[in-house]
Amino acid sequence: MSVLEQDSAGAPARASLLNDPKVRGLFYQFLLVSVLVATGYFIVTNTIANLERQNISSGFGFLETTAGFGIIQALVPYAETSSYGRAIYIGFLNTLLVAVIGIFLATIIGFVVGIARLSNNWIISQIAYWYVEFIRNVPLLLQIFFWYFAVLRAVPGKREKWSLFDTFHLNIAGLRGPKPIFEPGADIIGWVLVAGIIATFVVRRWAKKRQDETGQQFPVFWTALGLIIGLPVLAFLVMGMPITLEHPVFNDTGPRLRQGFELGVGINLIPEFLALTLALAIYTAAFIAEIVRAGIQAVSHGQTEASHALGLRNAPTLRLVIIPQAMRVIIPPLTSQYLNLTKNSSLAVAIAFPDLVSVGGTVLNQTGQAVEIIAIWMIVYLSLSLATSAFMNWYNQRMALVER
Amino acid sequence: MANAEIFHVRTEEAPTLPAPVSTTGVIGWMRKNLFSSIGNTLLTLVGVYIAYSIIMPFIQFAFIDAVWTGDDRQACLATEPGQHIGACWAYVEAYLPQFIYGRYPVEERYRVDIVYALFVLLLVPLLIPSVPRKGLNATLFLAVFPIITYFLLTGLVIGGTVILPIVETAVWGGLLVTLVIAVTGIVASLPIGIALALGRRSQMPIIKLVCVIFIEFWRGVPLITVLFMSSVMLPLFLPEGVTFDKLLRVLIGVTLFSSAYMAEVVRGGLQAIPKGQYEGAMALGLRFWPMMYLIVLPQALKLVIPGIVNTFIGLFKDTTLVLIVGMFDLLGQIQSSFSDPTWSTPSQGHTGYLFAAIVFFVFCFGMSRYSIFMERKLHTGHKR
Numbered sequence: 001m002s003v004l005e006q007d008s009a010g011a012p013a014r015a016s017l018l019n020d021p022k023v024r025g026l027f028y029q030f031l032l033v034s035v036l037v038a039t040g041y042f043i044v045t046n047t048i049a050n051l052e053r054q055n056i057s058s059g060f061g062f063l064e065t066t067a068g069f070g071i072i073q074a075l076v077p078y079a080e081t082s083s084y085g086r087a088i089y090i091g092f093l094n095t096l097l098v099a100v101i102g103i104f105l106a107t108i109i110g111f112v113v114g115i116a117r118l119s120n121n122w123i124i125s126q127i128a129y130w131y132v133e134f135i136r137n138v139p140l141l142l143q144i145f146f147w148y149f150a151v152l153r154a155v156p157g158k159r160e161k162w163s164l165f166d167t168f169h170l171n172i173a174g175l176r177g178p179k180p181i182f183e184p185g186a187d188i189i190g191w192v193l194v195a196g197i198i199a200t201f202v203v204r205r206w207a208k209k210r211q212d213e214t215g216q217q218f219p220v221f222w223t224a225l226g227l228i229i230g231l232p233v234l235a236f237l238v239m240g241m242p243i244t245l246e247h248p249v250f251n252d253t254g255p256r257l258r259q260g261f262e263l264g265v266g267i268n269l270i271p272e273f274l275a276l277t278l279a280l281a282i283y284t285a286a287f288i289a290e291i292v293r294a295g296i297q298a299v300s301h302g303q304t305e306a307s308h309a310l311g312l313r314n315a316p317t318l319r320l321v322i323i324p325q326a327m328r329v330i331i332p333p334l335t336s337q338y339l340n341l342t343k344n345s346s347l348a349v350a351i352a353f354p355d356l357v358s359v360g361g362t363v364l365n366q367t368g369q370a371v372e373i374i375a376i377w378m379i380v381y382l383s384l385s386l387a388t389s390a391f392m393n394w395y396n397q398r399m400a401l402v403e404r
Numbered sequence: 405m406a407n408a409e410i411f412h413v414r415t416e417e418a419p420t421l422p423a424p425v426s427t428t429g430v431i432g433w434m435r436k437n438l439f440s441s442i443g444n445t446l447l448t449l450v451g452v453y454i455a456y457s458i459i460m461p462f463i464q465f466a467f468i469d470a471v472w473t474g475d476d477r478q479a480c481l482a483t484e485p486g487q488h489i490g491a492c493w494a495y496v497e498a499y500l501p502q503f504i505y506g507r508y509p510v511e512e513r514y515r516v517d518i519v520y521a522l523f524v525l526l527l528v529p530l531l532i533p534s535v536p537r538k539g540l541n542a543t544l545f546l547a548v549f550p551i552i553t554y555f556l557l558t559g560l561v562i563g564g565t566v567i568l569p570i571v572e573t574a575v576w577g578g579l580l581v582t583l584v585i586a587v588t589g590i591v592a593s594l595p596i597g598i599a600l601a602l603g604r605r606s607q608m609p610i611i612k613l614v615c616v617i618f619i620e621f622w623r624g625v626p627l628i629t630v631l632f633m634s635s636v637m638l639p640l641f642l643p644e645g646v647t648f649d650k651l652l653r654v655l656i657g658v659t660l661f662s663s664a665y666m667a668e669v670v671r672g673g674l675q676a677i678p679k680g681q682y683e684g685a686m687a688l689g690l691r692f693w694p695m696m697y698l699i700v701l702p703q704a705l706k707l708v709i710p711g712i713v714n715t716f717i718g719l720f721k722d723t724t725l726v727l728i729v730g731m732f733d734l735l736g737q738i739q740s741s742f743s744d745p746t747w748s749t750p751s752q753g754h755t756g757y758l759f760a761a762i763v764f765f766v767f768c769f770g771m772s773r774y775s776i777f778m779e780r781k782l783h784t785g786h787k788r
Binding site: 025028029032033036042043046047049050051053119120121122123124126127133134136137138139140141142145146149150153343344346347349350357361364370371374377378381382384385386 | 437438440444447448450451452454455607608609610611614620621623624625626628629632633636637639640641642643644717721722724725727728735739753754757760761764765768769772
């Protein structure tokens with residue numbers, strides 16, 4: 001060993017500089033950087049020249065200008081006199097709304113279908129199988145069109161309705177439902193809910209610690225149920241029921257033109273929103289179902305048998321042995337499906353639901369600020385995706401198997 | 405010998421009885437898989453109800469109430485009140501050429517047919533593992549076929565003599581555009597994806613950084629913003645007077661987008677190759693590129709064939725998005741046919757979407773079956 005080292009140190013077998021991997025590496029990297037810089041310079045100069053020729057001033061100053069177009073769904077107050085920046089903000093909120101509700105629905109449908117796929121019942125597993133295969137292999141845009149143009153246009157017109165439990169009403173203007181009205185004192189219920197959630201975490205930690213030390217179990221689930229649901233309900237009753245429901249009002253008498261729902265009473269979900277959210281949830285659920293199935297199948301049967309041999313019944317086996325191990329496999333691809341759903345919500349532009357891309361497109365057409373608008377899109381979606389991958393790395397580190 | 409009188413000794417085997425009727429055959433199967441318990445029976449009933457309420461209306465719409473022949477919308481209208489009219493297949497039949505070729509000139513459509521035929525002729529042997537001469541086949545498909553296709557589809561003029569009349573890409577449409585975008589996207593993104601995957605695993609920090617940023621950027625943004633970017637921003641990047649064809653702009657966007665996904669697929673394959681293969685190659689004195697294309701890439705690419713097929717399925721479905729930037733792929737062509745008053749009937753939309761869904765399903769389902777088949781085949785190859 002030492003002879004070798006001396007050899008190489010004493011008489012450095014230096015080949016030609018051209019063949020030194022270090023020098024070559026530096027050269028290639030220098031080449032790449034110069035090509036990139038040259039391309040960047042080419043693009044920037046051309047863009048500046050083109051923008052000058054079209055009389056478009058670059059910069060984000062246009063965000064202050066009055067937008068002058070209406071938006072059919074705004075979560076925070078918006079008027080035609082609001083600025084472009086406000087309009088884009090509304091679009092961003094709508095994207096988030098679709099993503100959150102879509103993720104919620106997709107998770108539920110996906111888990112149900114994924115478990116149904118593993119059912120011993122032949123017909124249930126076949127239905128789940130064909131659901132997954134059919135939905136996965138048909139383009140999402142086609143499904144959005146189907147829900148929007150084929151299903152939600154085939155419902156009753158403005159002057160009629162379909163009702164479910166006399167609470168939810170569907171017609172061509174969308175889905176109407178009761179709207180909660182918060183009266184003074186309602187905020188206390190919200191705080192009680194937050195306190196209940198925090199208390200649940202504290203109780204869970206304490207119960208786990210106690211079990212580790214003494215082996216005694218504590219009914220965490222029932223306590224959590226009481227803290228998260230029971231306490232707010234109690235607060236609701238104590239405060240004298242400060243939340244009331246405002247039901248939509250449907251006029252079916254009087255002149256024909258006055259018939260239909262009264263504007264602004266109750267909650268109205270517009271058809272664009274319904275179609276987009278439904279299509280996204282159903283489409284993504286098919287992928288989630290496959291992930292759930294693979295995750296559960298990844299836990300070997302020996303685990304179930306060992307758990308039964310230890311004397312655990314079916315329910316604790318599932319809860320303590322199977323699910324924790326399956327979740328380790330399920331969560332990383334699940335988060336990437338959530339991200340996909342968020343990115344796919346940009347298809348809203350095809351049915352003119354005002355999400356970030358759709359509103360941004362309108363602003364782009366009005367102002368011609370292509371570079372700025374596309375930069376805003378990219379920054380928003382990139383930060384969402386970077387945040388997701390940061391979460392995934394954190395989760396993977398936490399969940400990684402700790403081996404001896 | 406006295407024992408022989410006392411005990412009965414069986415000299416031949418007892419006849420094997422058939423298994424109980426309730427455990428074999430159709431009845432046994434049903435008892436096991438459908439009615440094993442009360443809960444299971446209930447589930448079965450629910451399942452039958454769901455299946456019935458999905459399949460029956462579908463059959464009613466697509467076959468029983470359907471109109472198969474006709475010249476215009478009159479054929480697909482209800483003649484008496486209360487009559488249900490299902491799918492208007494006559495409309496699909498009338499529009500089929502448009503769905504396949506778009507507005508490609510009728511007298512030039514044979515060129516598209518040749519491209520379709522060449523595509524099938526070259527692709528099918530490439531997909532069947534037992535057909536020999538994969539190298540030659542792949543070269544023909546990946547290098548020669550695109551060039552022939554380019555001239556066949558766009559036209560060929562040599563020194564003023566028109567050999568094939570020029571056909572503007574603006575009149576292309578339907579399945580033609582869908583296939584052109586999807587196939588070009590995959591074929592062009594393969595080399596870029598391999599380069600990016602190698603770059604991401606490179607020892608050189610700047611090259612690695614550039615590749616990581618490129619891949620994560622394209623994977624982090626939705627395809628629709630990429631399409632907007634390529635159709636709105638690309639013209640801004642070029643000097644005055646230089647313009648691009650709209651289809652080409654979309655192709656550039658789609659290729660960059662899918663090359664990032666391809667890079668991740670290829671990286672998975674590269675990671676699956678044991679380190680010994682690299683070390684063995686280096687011990688034989690191979691340099692980086694010979695090591696890659698003689699030892700590592702052939703193994704890695706074989707491993708990722710299912711991944712490439714899955715990327716292709718994703719891209720094939722995503723080509724529908726080009727209708728948002730004003731191109732007419734299959735879905736765009738169907739969507740635009742709805743505005744034709746000759747065929748405007750209440751069931752036109754449903755029929756059109758059903759047709760599109762069937763076409764996409766057949767393509768994508770077939771490809772995913774193929775990918776599963778390859779996965780199984782490759783898996784056995786590596787079993788110990």
